[in-house]
Each structure stands twice: as C-alpha cells, then as structure tokens.
Amino acid sequence: MKSDNPTSNLTHQFVINDYLHQLFDAVNVISVQGYDNERRVIYWNEGSERLYGYTKEEAIGQKIEDLIIPEPMCEFVIEAHSDWVKKDIEIPASEIILQDKDGNNVSVFSSHVMFTNQYNTKQMYCIDIDLSDVKKAQAEASFNEDMLKTIFGAIPDLFFLMENDGTILEYHASNETDLYTKPKQFIGKKMGDVLPEEVAKKFETYISLVLEKEQMMSFKYELALLHGLVFFEARINKITEHNQLMVIIRDITEQHKADEIIRHQAYYDSLTLLPNRFLALDRLSQLLIEAQRNNEKAAVLFLDLDDFKKINDSLGHETGDKLLIESAQRLQEALRKDDTVGRLGGDEFIVLLRGITDHHAALKITEKLLNNFRAPFKVEGREHILTASIGVAIYPENGTTVADLLRNADTAMYQAKSYGRNTYSFFTKKMNVIIQRRLVIEEQMRDALERNEFELFYQPQFDAKNKHIIGAEALLRWHNPVLGNVTPDEFIPIAENTGLIVPIGKFVISQALHFLNTWQSTCKRQQKYTMAVNLSPRQFRDVGLLSFIQNSLSEANVNPESLELEITEGVLMSCHTNVVDILTEITALGIYLSMDDFGTGYSSLSYLREYPFNVLKIDRSFIDGIVLNNEDCNLVKAIIAMSHSLGLTVVAEGVETKEQHTLLNELGCDFMQGFYFSKPIPAEQFLDFSMNFDKK
Numbered sequence: 303m304k305s306d307n308p309t310s311n312l313t314h315q316f317v318i319n320d321y322l323h324q325l326f327d328a329v330n331v332i333s334v335q336g337y338d339n340e341r342r343v344i345y346w347n348e349g350s351e352r353l354y355g356y357t358k359e360e361a362i363g364q365k366i367e368d369l370i371i372p373e374p375m376c377e378f379v380i381e382a383h384s385d386w387v388k389k390d391i392e393i394p395a396s397e398i399i400l401q402d403k404d405g406n407n408v409s410v411f412s413s414h415v416m417f418t419n420q421y422n423t424k425q426m427y428c429i430d431i432d433l434s435d436v437k438k439a440q441a442e443a444s445f446n447e448d449m450l451k452t453i454f455g456a457i458p459d460l461f462f463l464m465e466n467d468g469t470i471l472e473y474h475a476s477n478e479t480d481l482y483t484k485p486k487q488f489i490g491k492k493m494g495d496v497l498p499e500e501v502a503k504k505f506e507t508y509i510s511l512v513l514e515k516e517q518m519m520s521f522k523y524e525l526a527l528l529h530g531l532v533f534f535e536a537r538i539n540k541i542t543e544h545n546q547l548m549v550i551i552r553d554i555t556e557q558h559k560a561d562e563i564i565r566h567q568a569y570y571d572s573l574t575l576l577p578n579r580f581l582a583l584d585r586l587s588q589l590l591i592e593a594q595r596n597n598e599k600a601a602v603l604f605l606d607l608d609d610f611k612k613i614n615d616s617l618g619h620e621t622g623d624k625l626l627i628e629s630a631q632r633l634q635e636a637l638r639k640d641d642t643v644g645r646l647g648g649d650e651f652i653v654l655l656r657g658i659t660d661h662h663a664a665l666k667i668t669e670k671l672l673n674n675f676r677a678p679f680k681v682e683g684r685e686h687i688l689t690a691s692i693g694v695a696i697y698p699e700n701g702t703t704v705a706d707l708l709r710n711a712d713t714a715m716y717q718a719k720s721y722g723r724n725t726y727s728f729f730t731k732k733m734n735v736i737i738q739r740r741l742v743i744e745e746q747m748r749d750a751l752e753r754n755e756f757e758l759f760y761q762p763q764f765d766a767k768n769k770h771i772i773g774a775e776a777l778l779r780w781h782n783p784v785l786g787n788v789t790p791d792e793f794i795p796i797a798e799n800t801g802l803i804v805p806i807g808k809f810v811i812s813q814a815l816h817f818l819n820t821w822q823s824t825c826k827r828q829q830k831y832t833m834a835v836n837l838s839p840r841q842f843r844d845v846g847l848l849s850f851i852q853n854s855l856s857e858a859n860v861n862p863e864s865l866e867l868e869i870t871e872g873v874l875m876s877c878h879t880n881v882v883d884i885l886t887e888i889t890a891l892g893i894y895l896s897m898d899d900f901g902t903g904y905s906s907l908s909y910l911r912e913y914p915f916n917v918l919k920i921d922r923s924f925i926d927g928i929v930l931n932n933e934d935c936n937l938v939k940a941i942i943a944m945s946h947s948l949g950l951t952v953v954a955e956g957v958e959t960k961e962q963h964t965l966l967n968e969l970g971c972d973f974m975q976g977f978y979f980s981k982p983i984p985a986e987q988f989l990d991f992s993m994n995f996d997k998k
C-alpha cells in the first residue's frame with residue numbers, strides 16, 4: 303500500500319529490513335545505501351557517511367540522483383532503476399564514478415540488490431566499495447611502469463629478468479643492434495642456450511654464487527661480434543621475494559680500452575715498450591713460483607749499458623733514447639718468446655730465462671745477448687758502439703726470492719763491469735764478500751773525516767834535467783780502526799759514488815795548501831814549489847768548488863800558480879755543463895790544470911785543444927815499458943812532442959828505474975815522479991826528504 307507520507311512509508315520499510323540493517327551497520331568500510339521504489343534513501347550506513355560525506359539524517363528521504371549521482375548520469379540511473387523496478391532488468395555491478403557531498407569524484411565498485419517487501423514495494427540496496435586506494439595504487443603502478451620504461455629506454459644497458467634456475471623471463475634493451483643474439487631469442491631460454499660455452503658457464507657460476515651468498519655479484523666477459531671484440535660487464539642480483547634474478551649487462555668496451563691504456567702505462571716502459579720494473583719483477587715472482595712447482599732452474603740477468611751516461615750526456619738525450627730503444631729491440635731479438643726482457647730504469651735491463659737446464663744454457667743466451675750488441679748502432683746516419691755488462695744469478699742456487707736473485711744478479715753485473723765491461727759474470731758467493739766490504743767501507747767512510755782518519759802523503763816531482771824537486775802530488779791515505787789501511791784505489795771510487803768525495807776532496811785541497819805553505823816557508827832556496835791535487839768528476843758538481851779553492855788559497859797564503867789541479871778524462875766526459883766554465887775560471891785564477899793518466903781511456907787529443915790545460919801527465923802504464931818496448935817508447939816520444947807543440951809541460955808518472963829516468967830525459971820529458979825518486983810519504987817525512995835532497 304502506497305502512503306502519501308514518505309516518512310511513515312519509510313519507517314515501516316525500515317522495520318521490514320531490520321535484520322539486514324543491523325548487519326550493514328556493523329560494516330563501516332563499505333557503503334550500503336537502501337532506496338525505495340522512487341529512489342529515495344531509506345537506509346544510509348556509517349560507511350556511506352564516510353564515503354559520500356552526507357550524514358544519515360541528511361541523506362534519508364533524499365533521492366539518489368540528488369545525492370551521489372553526477373549530473374550527466376542522472377537520466378541513465380533513473381531509467382535503469384525504473385527498468386529494474388518495472389521490468390525486472392537488473393542493474394549489473396560495475397566500476398562507476400559517483401560524487402560526494404563536496405562534488406568530488408568517488409570511484410566505487412557498486413553492486414545492487416532489489417528486495418520486495420511484504421507491502422510489495424521494491425527496495426534497491428547499493429553496496430559501494432571505495433576504489434580510490436585501488437585506483438591510486440593502479441595509477442602508481444602505471445606510473446612506475448612508465449618510469450621504468452623511460453629509465454630502461456634511457457640506459458644503454460641490457461636487462462634480463464630470470465627465474466632462479468636461469469630461465470629468461472623478460473628483457474629490456476634500448477639498443478638491440480650491437481648484441482650477440484637478439485634479446486627476444488633469449489626469452490624462455492638459459493644463457494647456455496644462446497651464448498658461447500665459456501661465457502654461459504660464467505653466468506651459471508655467478509648465478510649460483512648470487513643465490514648462495516644472496517648478494518649482488520658482477521663479472522666481465524668478452525664476445526666476438528661481427529664488428530669486433532666487445533667487452534661486457536654483467537651484474538646479477540636476486541629479487542628475493544619473487545625468487546627471480548635481475549641481470550644487467552653493460553657494454554664496457556670503451557672503458558676496457560681506456561683501462562688497457564692505463565694498464566699499459568702502469569706496466570710498460572713508454573720509451574722501449576718493454577715491461578717496466580714493476581711488471582718485470584712481478585713476472586720474476588711468477589717465474590719463481592713456476593720454477594719451484596716444476597722443479598726447474600731459471601736465470602735472472604741484470605744488464606747495464608756501459609758508459610751510457612757519458613754517451614747520453616755527450617750525444618744528447620734524443621740520441622740516448624734512440625739507443626735505448628734499439629738496445630731493447632736487440633735484447634728481445636736474442637730471446638725466446640717465453641723469456642722476458644724488462645727495463646728496470648735508465649740503462650738497466652732485466653732478462654728472465656725460464657726452464658734453464660744448466661749454467662751453460664744461461665751462458666749461451668748471455669753470450670748471444672752480448673753478441674747482439676756487436677754491430678754498431680746507427681742513429682741519424684752516425685754509427686755508435688754500445689756495449690753492455692751482464693750479471694747472472696741462477697735460481698735456486700743463487701737465491702730463491704725476487705730480492706735475492708735481483709741483488710745477486712746486480713752484484714754479478716758490477717763484477718762484470720770491474721772486469722772491463724762488455725762482458726758477463728755469473729754470481730758467486732765470493733762476490734757477496736766484495737759487496738759486504740764495499741758496504742763497510744761506505745759505512746766507515748761516512749764519519750772518517752770527523753774521526754780524523756784521513757792523512758795526506760806527498761810524492762815529490764822532479765825536474766828531469768837537473769833532478770831538482772819542483773813540487774809534489776798530494777795523495778790521500780785512510781787509516782781506519784775497523785778496516786786498517788784502505789787504499790785510495792778502493793775507497794776513492796766509493797767516495798765518488800756516494801758523493802763523500804766532495805767533503806773529503808775539500809779536506810785534501812785545504813790540507814795540501816797548508817802543507818805547501820809550510821813547505822815553501824821552510825825551504826832555504828826560496829823555491830816556489832807546486833802542489834798537485836786530484837779532483838774527481840763528482841767534485842765538479844759542487845757549486846761551491848771554485849769559491850772553496852779561492853778561500854783555501856788565501857787562507858793558506860798560497861799563490862794560485864803554485865796549485866795544480868789534476869783531472870782525468872772522466873771529468874771531461876761527464877760533460878757536466880759547468881765543466882768548461884769551471885776549468886776556464888780555474889785557469890783564469892792562475893791555477894794550473896793538469897791532464898792526468900794520459901794514454902788510458904779515450905786519450906782524446908781534442909780535449910787537450912778544447913780545454914785550457916797546462917800540464918800533461920803520461921800514465922805510468924806507458925812508462926813501465928818504455929825501456930824494453932819500442933812501441934811504448936815511440937808513443938811516449940810522440941806524446942811529449944805533441945804536448946810541447948801545444949805548449950804543455952809533460953810529467954811522466956810511475957818512473958821506477960834509472961833507465962826510465964835517463965830515457966825520459968832524452969825524450970825531452972820535463973818533469974818526473976815515481977818510486978825511483980820517492981814513494982808517497984807522510985808530511986813530516988816529506989819535509990825531511992825535501993830538506994835533505996836540497997842539501998845535495
């Protein structure tokens with residue numbers, strides 16, 4: 303029965319559905335609304351209040367189209383409701399956008415039921431589930447998907463999604479052109495089905511590791527593609543919750559090339575392209591591991607170019623570099639592919655020989671290396687002779703570690719140098735004794751000046767004609783409590799190498815000049831004696847040398863022309879840029895310059911013309927044989943004549959016999975020095991000797 307009063311009509315409708323309303327009242331997350339046959343609200347639960355913003359009081363009695371149906375849908379809703387009420391055409395459940403009290407869209411999944419109550423009145427109940435969270439999540443998911451697509455598209459890497467067993471599920475590739483296999487062909491397959499065996503195995507290994515350790519792993523591999531070798535880096539990570547793996551593959555060819563260049567620079571010598579010290583020593587340590595494993599011998603050769611510094615200094619660094627490059631090539635040519643030649647630095651090379659059967663095998667290769675240096679080196683149209691000295695240490699006899707073998711090969715090389723260069727020497731334990739002594743000498747020499755262990759001996763020099771003493775040569779002696787008396791032949795080279803010759807040399811100059819002053823003042827004949835002092839090449843690098851000499855002369859009150867500085871060709875060949883200037887300044891001061899040991903070394907006549915020498919000393923090795931050997935006699939005769947023609951005074955050193963003295967006098971030699979007259983003697987003794995000699 304239809305009532306005109308909507309409220310009373312509604313009231314009894316409530317009663318009818320009360321049990322359902324109780325149920326809907328308890329559910330506040332779902333909106334449940336009840337409508338009578340004229341679409342007026344008869345029920346509005348708390349869920350509806352929350353979803354649409356109308357209170358129950360506001361909603362009851364209102365028509366659905368006046369509450370939550372957006373304007374454009376009203377007609378359709380009214381018609382659909384009428385069809386359902388009148389024709390029993392059900393309104394299907396659907397996703398629909400309604401609107402709340404404020405006019406905002408509300409996305410819901412709306413289901414509907416139609417009841418007919420005991421008054422035969424139709425009542426429609428709508429059950430709306432809020433979809434805004436779902437929609438939001440969907441929008442987020444869609445955004446994330448778009449974002450991922452954009453990222454994948456922008457990154458040149460290749461992405462594979464895999465099952466834990468390695469089956470490829472999905473891929474993303476922004477550029478498929480340069481790939482070994484088209485990624486599509488990967489789907490449903492494993493790496494082993496599409497990549498070369500070796501690379502596939504790597505993938506399998508790393509997939510197992512990632513699953514086992516549950517952490518990201520990466521590895522590198524290379525593939526030969528149509529356009530060349532391409533280097534890749536693969537990173538594999540587990541997507542834990544999904545039992546899947548993400549593999550990211552990056553083309554690292556360019557980076558690999560750059561790394562190669564850096565590696566090459568770090569491990570190879572840029573001039574000769576040989577392995578540098580670091581790599582060569584690393585190879586040596588590998589070689590020793592192998593030799594030990596295979597119970598084999600190995601040889602370490604330490605090779606040093608002879609007098610390379612002089613060549614470098616005199617011919618210039620460009621020529622020096624070219625000679626080093628060609629030396630490296632010649633060394634490589636003498637070796638087997640398995641052997642290594644490396645540059646340790648400067649003119650030092652190392653050669654590593656593996657699988658050496660015995661010393662003889664190492665010897666043959668060493669001789670071959672030296673032999674490869676026999677032919678002259680041609681640089682810019684000029685020929686140069688370059689030789690090398692080689693020290694050999696054999697594993698395991700001469701050492702089992704890199705350090706021992708290197709040190710012993712180096713020791714042997716020094717021995718080869720002392721044999722006269724252009725030769726080799728195999729390490730022996732005895733050499734260590736020599737090295738050991740050298741170290742003790744060095745150690746003792748450091749404080750020898752402070753301990754007052756040096757003393758000057760003086761050897762008189764005579765006028766060849768009248769046998770008058772004209773001067774002396776100051777010769778250094780070293781008395782050390784640990785080593786005893788050490789000869790200058792042994793300690794001077796060490797002093798030169800360590801630079802200790804600089805302070806020691808100053809001591810010599812100062813002592814010799816003070817002694818000269820004493821000597822001259824005690825001389826009854828008022829003779830102006832000269833004092834010859836040896837200067838070694840290293841002293842020329844001391845910037846204070848000249849001023850020191852000047853000060854010493856004035857302190858000792860000695861005239862510059864009484865001082866004679868003896869230098870060897872070594873000084874001139876060291877080509878120290880200042881040498882010419884210093885020599886010129888020395889002579890400008892009035893000091894005499896003497897060319898010592900003439901006849902040994904290069905004996906370059908051009909030096910005599912180039913530099914302002916006053917005196918030439920013929921080496922005693924020539925004087926030795928002048929009486930017995932015609933050739934030596936003729937040579938000495940020629941040297942004297944040539945020196946005189948250049949205005950030089952000639953001193954013969956090492957005169958030991960009367961015959962030598964007589965002959966040298968006949969040959970026109972000016973002055974003489976030697977055991978025939980006197981050995982070098984201490985200062986006091988020398989003064990006595992000189993005084994007694996003058997009396998004669």
Ligand SMILES: Nc1nc2c(ncn2[C@@H]2O[C@H](COP(=O)(O)O[C@H]3[C@@H](O)[C@H](n4cnc5c(=O)[nH]c(N)nc54)O[C@@H]3COP(=O)(O)O)[C@@H](O)[C@H]2O)c(=O)[nH]1
Pocket residue numbers: 761775776777778789790791794810836837838868898899919922955956957958975976977978982
């Ligand atoms: N830079 C410096 N070098 C120096 C100094 N003192 C010495 N030396 C050099 O050491 C080398 C060896 O010197 P020494 O053992 O003193 O030998 C000298 C003479 O004793 C020796 N001599 C002289 N006469 C004879 C002889 O008749 N027979 C013979 N067998 N030996 C003889 O010759 C050496 C002198 O050589 P030289 O200097 O070439 O005139 C030696 O090279 C010294 O130069 C120093 O203070 N600084």
